[in-house]
Amino acid sequence: MIDPMFALTILLMAIVTYLTRIGGYLFLRSRTVNERTKALMECAPGCVLITVIAPDFVxxxxxxxxxxxxxxxxxxxxxxxxxxxxxxxxxxxxxxxxx
Known part of the structure; x- marks a missing residue:
């Protein structure tokens, strides 16, 4: 059985990841975005995930x-x-x- 706190954590991480992905596009949809900014926006969800799981590896x-x-x-x-x-x-x- 999955601990309810783990399930909640996974759900919240999914929501935050989705919001970082869609938020950038919503805020910047009317602007011209350079390649560097695009690369940063594509890395954001992975960075959020790494900050959550990295402490387990130490x-x-x-x-x-x-x-x-x-x-x-x-x-x-x-x-x-x-x-x-x-x-x-x-x-x-x-x-x-x-x-």
Missing amino acids: TGRPADLIALAITILVATRLPVLPTVLIAIASAAILRNILV
Whole structure:
């Protein structure tokens, strides 16, 4: 069973990610945007996610550190969505194996 606080956290992260994505377009829709600004807007949701999960990787738990290594390796070879899915799966599997 998923802890209600975890479910709420995931829901709120999804909402914040969506708002950062759509907010930029709503506020800037009538302006001409240069390439640098576009790149910044595309990175914002990932930055929000990283700030939430990064503290878990300094705990020193072997499962999390191995999952981080797997994620970095996959991120250099695959697009974002498969990377996120593999990262979640590897962390879940490793946490169950390396309790």
